[in-house]
Amino acid sequence: MTPQGTSLIGQQAITGDQATIRAIDPATGEALAPEYPGLDRSAVAQACQLAEDAFATYRESSLDDRAAFLEAIATEIEALGDALIERAMAETGLPRARLEGERGRTCGQLRLFASVVRAGEWLDVRIDPALPEREPMPRVDLRQRHVALGPVAVFGASNFPLAFSVAGGDTASALAAGCPVVVKAHSAHPGTSELVGRAVQAAVAQCGLPEGVFSVLFGSGKEIGQALVANPHIQAVGFTGSRGGGLALMATAxxxxxxxxxxxxMSSINPVFLLPEALQARGEAIAEAFIGSLNMGAGQFCTNPGLVIAVKGEALDAFLAAAGEAVKDSAAQTMLTPGIHGAYQDGVGALAANSKVREIARGPAGKGPHQCQSALFATRGADFLADEALQAEVFGASGLVVECADAEEMQRVAAALEGQLTATLQMDDGDLEAARTLLPVLERKAGRVLAxxxxxxxxxxxxxVHGGPFPATSDSRTTSVGSAAIFRFLRPVCYQNLPQGLLPEALQDNNPLDVSRLVDGKRE
Amino acid sequence: MTPQGTSLIGQQAITGDQATIRAIDPATGEALAPEYPGLDRSAVAQACQLAEDAFATYRESSLDDRAAFLEAIATEIEALGDALIERAMAETGLPRARLEGERGRTCGQLRLFASVVRAGEWLDVRIDPALPEREPMPRVDLRQRHVALGPVAVFGASNFPLAFSVAGGDTASALAAGCPVVVKAHSAHPGTSELVGRAVQAAVAQCGLPEGVFSVLFGSGKEIGQALVANPHIQAVGFTGSRGGGLALMATAxxxxxxxxxxxxMSSINPVFLLPEALQARGEAIAEAFIGSLNMGAGQFCTNPGLVIAVKGEALDAFLAAAGEAVKDSAAQTMLTPGIHGAYQDGVGALAANSKVREIARGPAGKGPHQCQSALFATRGADFLADEALQAEVFGASGLVVECADAEEMQRVAAALEGQLTATLQMDDGDLEAARTLLPVLERKAGRVLAxxxxxxxxxxxxxVHGGPFPATSDSRTTSVGSAAIFRFLRPVCYQNLPQGLLPEALQDNNPLDVSRLVDGKRE
Incomplete structure (x- = not known):
């Protein structure tokens, strides 16, 4: 299959008539065919209406049917074969192995959600049986389950053209919850988006689901994206991208x-704390592993470790020297888009121009047009604490090492951090007490703590948990990766005194779905 | 104990120096002593700082200690004895039996949350053990639990001076989650608020907890309330009140x-659908029960059934006649505050003035100054669909009956409703199909469906589930009543590869807290 340049609304392929999107091969700077004429607002309204029409049926599809649908999507994506990988390589500059791995992750994710749907934990069934004899008042029969919120808008991410795009984590978890999905495709990889979209479209048809369960739209983010979030049928939004983009959608919503x-x-610089014993014992090995993580995917991961915090001294000097050498050995890598490369250059430039920051090393310049030259900087703890700008995410393979005067200052740096997706401790047995002191601060700052x-x-x-306090995400109560992501698209409903014949299957006395239930507060 | 006219910040009693609040006995219109001088913004900042200081200790208090604290609050409230009931009667005009019942509910709620804390379901423990041999990549050890969000601001409600006020459901669930609470007391029942606040204060001291776990503040809602929500230490807000008040806090947050x-x-008119067989078979009995529910507490419940929907015909005429008679027999009842009474008069006046609405009956006028005269109106389905104003909540014992042309129009009325806390079906066996048709619509409109x-x-x-789609609440994914209310104040944290000695107890291998766990996706 080759991309046709169309949006997909339900089972239709639609060619827009607004400003055209074309992918650019970042490795060459060349525009790729086909053109994707953008849609207008009426097409957004049409896709949302179809999603609304599909919702009544889809939200009550059987657990098996819904799981089979998710599995069919995975099979259809795999059936796209190498055409998908080649198109994604051309559109993103990412290497084959990474994209094949990402395809595996995307399909694995869909199959995980199929198993989640079948297991039914997400229904969160709670039953408080009637107590007709209770004094002073009898208790009526009360039962709770979770239901789907409604049609969901998903915005594809630039940096995961498969795993966080058209059929990525947001889409998989929303479909698992019983929500139709309308995707606003990322303009950087339209061909990849269309191919995956057609795979989902085929799965919808194959499974006999109402067509509005899935659409994918191309067009201007400000125009089409805002119209999508503002559409009254849309009941939740999944987005992975910049802080500015996320804040704009939050305001519209x-x-x-x-x-x-x-x-x-939205954004995270993922602090890594080097505790003293570990730094002393294996600073150089940590330095090499750090630069390996920093360079992964040209640093274009939400979880890229952009900040290292340690107490100054000889061990940290040795770490910096080793990390600097590793940076110098880092080959330049093509970035996802010209825009991302430009923003990286600006971010690195701002660090280089900051009088409180010193440059430790730069990687060799690349030969292609949009290549990421790795960079490592250092600053003092006091300077970091005094300048909020040093917490700005530089999306790409740039790291900043904060040299603290002592453990107390390291603790203050931790406390001054914005919300993060992750926080990491490099620690040995002798660092346990230091880790215990930091952990309560890190738990408040991050969705995931690593050792x-x-x-x-x-x-x-x-x-x-791929989430965390603002500004890492807009809602720290949730995760966008893993099975708990399904809860983002659900809400509880309580049924009081309903006859068995009217109760949803999940709540009937004989537990026909065989799901875990909380009965009178006790797990069954 | 008698009220002293003070705010309570941690273990201190503080007298403000801003504009003074005085309770008014709505039954007489007289102001009650003592005066409550309002606090200024610096006092808000002080309470929030104390809460922040207390958080580190309190959030990791043992399950038993936290449960014992909740139980101690209940005991201390009961120890206030009749002084509390008498003060609440004077400040709210509510009868003794109602307030004694509400006290029982409040203390029962605190004890329920004690049992919820001990059971540990709220921790939502998930463990995915390391798979070092997995191909192509090993899996690291990943464990998840829920942690407390941080200090919580709670706004007392006017209509539940005990169960949704200082130590009500929001406070109980936030404290259960491990969050310190700063209460903005409702100005309509300051003496009740102070007495309950002192009971909580005593429990804090008795349990040896840091004083900032609890404060209660008096002052202007716009000034103190907004400052509280804007304070950077506050991490979540619980509010029960008007739509305007809720929207203002949402904007600030x-x-x-x-x-x-x-x-x-915020608001709900709690539609009740009279299905044909039930209406035919027992319309008059339903009418009497309806007016009984409508009049309960002078109609000042969030769940008051303000809207009845049925298909027109003889059976509905008989229902209206019976309901009208019951309204005429409804004694006037004192409302909570002069302001609430004024708003009720305005709401009933607007219905009476609407040319598409006809008055079915009014209850007898009261003799006191702020008494609610029950009222029942009717309108046609087409007129209801054409006029959004007919969905406005009239807080008090006023009901509107919508006479639909047929079942199809009844379905359209259901679909046109705003989000609600509840939706009710009055149905007999023969109504099962009609109920099945309505149920999917009602599930999307309400947090609780009753038969x-x-x-x-x-x-x-x-x-x-005491919650529901906007505008019933600001967040349909939650409930403010019942044990699931605790999840509002929690967020998940994932721990990757942490040594056992650093892991929180809930996540340690040997399960020292003996809590339910999801291991590799399977419930243990």
Whole structure:
């Protein structure tokens, strides 16, 4: 299959008539065919109406049917074969192995959500049986389950053209919850988006679902994206991108006549704390692993470790020297888009121009047009504390090391951090007390706390939290990766005294779905 | 104990120096002693700083200690004895039996949350053990628990001076989650608020907790309330009150440098659908029960059934006649405040003046100054659909009956409703199909769906949902009554590869807290 340059609204392929989007191969700067004429607002309204029409049926699809649909999407994506990988390589500059891995992750994620749907934990079934004899008042029969919120708008991310785009984590979890999805495709990888969109479209048809369960739209983010979030049928939004983009969607969602939740994953510099014993014992090994994580995917991960914090001294000097050498050995890598490369250059330039920051090393310049030259900087703890600008995310392979005067200053730096997706401790046995002192601060700052690992590489599982306090995300109560992501698109409904014949299956006495239930507060 | 006219900041009693608040006995119109001089913004900052200081200790208090604290609050409230009931009667005009019942509910709620804390379901423990042999990549050890959000601001409600005020559901669930609470007391019942606040204060001291775990502030809502929500230490807000008040707090919370969640329970007219067989078989009995629910507490419940929907015909005429007679037999009741009474008069006046609305009956006028005269109106389905103003909540014992042309129009009326706390079906066996048609619409409109009951009377249990789509609440994903209310004040944190000695108890291998866990996606 080759991309046709069309949006997909339900089972239709639609060619817009607004300003045209074309992918650019960042490795060459060349525009790629086909053109994607943008849609207008009426097409957004049409997709949302179809989603609303599909909702009544889809939200009550059986657990097996819904799980089979998610599995069919995975199969259809795999069936796209190498055409998908090649198109994604051309549109993103990412290497084949990374994109093949990401495809595996995307399909694995869809299959995980299929198993989540079947297991039914997400229904959160609670039953408080009637107590007709209770004094002074009898208790009526009360039962609770979770239901789907309604149609969901998903914004594809630039940096995960498969795993956080058209059929990525937001889409998979929303579909798992029973919500139709309208995707605003990211303009940087339209061909990849269309191919994946057609795979989902085929799965919808194959599973006999109402067509409005899924649409994917191309067009201007400000125009089409805002219209999508403002559409009255849309009941929640999933977004991964810049802080500015996320804040704009949050404002639109909040200013609707009916405000809706926005799950925006925005920015994080993912602090790494080098505790003294670990730094002393294995500083150089940590330095190499750090630069390995920093360079991964040209640093274009939300979980890229952009900040290292340690107490100054000989061990930290040795760490800096080793890290600097590793940076100098780092080959330049093509970035996702000319815009991202430009922003990276600006961010690195601002650090270089800051009088309180010293440059430790730069990687070799690249030969292509949009290549990321790795960079490492250092600053003093006091200067970091005095300048909020040093917390700004530089999206790409740039790191800043904060040299603290002592452990107390390190604690103050931790306390001064904005909300983060992750916080990491590099620690040895002798660092346990220091880690205990930092942990309560880090728990308040981050959605995930790691020991002796690196934040890049986010496992898709049940215990994962890919989230965190603002501005890392718009809603710290949630995760966008892992099975708990489904709860973003659900709400509880209580049924009081309903006859068995009217109760949803999940709540019937004989538990036909065989799901875990909280009965009178006790887990069954 | 008698009220002293002071705010309570931590263990201190503080007398403000701003404009004074005095309770008014609504039954007589007389002002009650003592005066409550309002606080200024610096006092708000002080209470929030104390809460922040207390948070580090309190959020990690043991499950038993925290549960014992909640139980101690209940005991201390009971120890206030009749002084509390008498003060609340004077400040609210509510009868003794109602307030004694509400005290029982308040203390029962605190004890329920004690049991919820001990059971540990709220921790939502998830463990995905390391898979070192997994191909192509090993899996690291990942564990998740919920942690407290931080200090919480609670706004006391006018209509539940005990159960949704200083130590009501919001406070109990926030404290259960591990969040210190700063209460902005409702100005209509300051003496009741101070007495309950002193009971909580005593429990804090008795349990040896840091004093900042609890404060209660008196002052201007616009000044003190907005300053509280804007304070950077506050991490969530619980509010029960008007739509205007809730929207103002939502805007403040959203415009902070760090936006925070607001759980505002605002307005609901709680539609009741009379299905044909039930209406035919027992219309008069339903009419009497309806007016009984409508009049309960002078109609001053969030769940008051303000809207009845049925298909026109002889059975509905008989229902209206019976309901009208019951209204005429309804004694006038003192309302909570002069302001609430004034708003009720305005709301009833607007209905009476609407040319598409006809008055069915009014109850007898009262003799006191602020008495609610029950009222019943009717309108046609087409007129209801054409005029959004007919959906406005009239807080008090006023009901509107919508006479639909047929079942199809009844369905359209259901679909046109705003978000509600509850929706009720009056149905007999023969109405099952009609109920099945309505149910999917009602599930999207309301947090709780009832059959053959009345929405007033909200059980405090595990399956309860006291919530619902906007504008019933600001966040349909939550409930403010029942044990699930605790989740409003929690967020998940994932721990990757932490040594056992650093892991929180809830996540340690040997499960020392003996809590339910999801291990590799399976419930243990």
């Amino acid at each position: 909040q200013n609707r006549p009916q405000p809706i939740p926005v799950y925006a994953e 002796n690992g690196w934040p890049t590489g986010v496992e898709v599982c049940h215990a994962m | 959203q415009n902070r440098p760090q936006p925070i969640p607001v759980y505002a329970e 053959n009951g009345w929405p007033t009377g909200v059980e405090v249990c595990h399956a309860m």
